[in-house]
Amino acid sequence: MLQIADKEFSSRLFTGTGKFSSSKLMKEALLASESELITVALKRVDVQDKQDDILTHLNHPRINLLPNTSGVRDAKEAVFAAQLSREALETNWIKLEIHPDPKYLLPDPIETLKAAEELVKLGFVVMPYIHADPVLCKRLEEVGTQCVMPLGAPIGSNKGLKTQEFLEIIIDQSNVPVIVDAGIGAPSHAAYAMELGADAVLVNTAIAVSQNPVAMAKAFKMAVEAGRMAFEAKLAPIVHKKAEASSPLTSFLN
């Protein structure tokens, strides 16, 4: 079972709430995914409103809400948004997203580290969205984030694991769960991330913008399960072509 802070998750597929054609469809798809941790942009909901359309649709015993700070541009705004969120939504979990660049939505490593440090001190469970930067991951771990969320490719791009080399280093080095966030466009990408040893993946656009979000959500659920099972079963080694040197290097041993 995957554990983050004090919570255990039987599903390693985390999902998001953006881009769906209706809240009803969003709910159907998210339930089909069997995801237990679902992120929602604070800017999209009215946290004071008990009737908020998105929030009421997420009211389900299996679903844990993961508010995110999408839209903030620096550490100060992020900390403020997180505090408002904790107060209104009664959760100390926060997906820390600081992307001052509205074009590619790439995360600002400096502001993210600053905000993470402060939020941890304030008692938050911090899940930081970052570039696939192994050193930054270690720095975040040091300030006490409960996981790291490196990107596979630019958010919403559906391009897959473009950062694979660095994800492998991060997975290799990390003492906290590694969740591949952003860029996963197909169930095969998700399965591959899990085979590499990622602890979980977060998928939104690929489900929401599919022609059939409910079926796609199921496909992702199965892919994540298959990838994890494969990782635990250990993949058979890749067989390289046998080397047949004309003058063997070890013949002197004979």
Added chain:
Amino acid sequence: MTENNKIQLMANDLKPKANSFKNIFDTYNWDETLQSIFSKTEADVLRALGNSKRDLEDFKSLISPAAKPYLEQMAQLSRQLTKKRFGNTIQMYSPMYLSNECQNICTYCGFSMTNKIPRRTLTDTEILKEVEYIKSKGYDHILLVTGEANKTVGVDYINNALQLIRSHFSNITIEVQPLHQDEYEQLIDSGLYSVLVYQETYHREEYKKHHPKGKKSNFDYRLDTPDRLGKAGIHKIGLGALFGLEDWRADSFFTALHLRYLQKTYWKTKYSISFPRLRPHSGGLEPKVEMTDPDLVQLICAFRLLDEDVELSISTRESEVFRNNIVNLGITSISAESKTNPGGYAVAPESLEQFEISDERSTEEISKMLKGQDLEVVWKDWANNWQ
């Protein structure tokens, strides 16, 4: 000249010339630009369609007459890119006119100084009355509009209006006279999110003809307004040209050039493009250059193909049929049930409008139309209480 001076001089030469858009704009020539657009061939269009990243030359090809036979292909691509970035959603906002007082003469505008119409500027109580009405329709993003009358509707008036309404809306945009950087900074502190400032036309001489009097006649000051906004750290800037004044293709190229420059210079700011076409109003100017429906579709798709993330907005100036279809081809935000007169919603519904809107359906009807096309209406996409 000392060696030091020489080195200093060289360093200045090497510095990028652009610290304002004007410096870039001045290196372009209107007629040459237009000629270059019209000389694009089918091969250029096919190349532009095939590229995964498109530049301004591709944009010229896509708005050229040579691209007309490829309109369906452009629309399909535009729809795909828009869905990928924005999902199955459309944002909705409502305009709110605060004043029709104006010291400019603009040949195409109902509020033009020489038009003999009753002038009105909303008081605090009146503003709140309008707010109440707009809120009751479900809106959470608002656009405040004024004419240019610095004594009665100057920066202090706008600042007061922002403070008055900021707790009622998640997202506030203004469309008012160009201001100084420090004035924008002050308004941002009061909750301002975004500013729309359309150049109207990038044709310097035509601009002069349409804006003969008032502060608006200063073409360059208007041209560099987005730079002042970028420097002030605004969240979003809206650009556009008023179609009908000059050739829409050239005006759109310069809008795209402006967009590209701003995106590279003020990289933390978001951008939106609007597509106003001249509408009948109480001044009564006929369009000099007509822009047809297919032209406008072509342009909207071309902007989407140039840029996946720019917001594209269409107002109630356009017809029902046009709006029903364009929401699926690249547009990301629309208004509905708009009143273009101060107090038009609740305070003084009978007063004279800036221009006649075309799509008069209610907010509810528009929202239903969107849902019918599997589009989720986004009412709220910001929180203005983080700063």
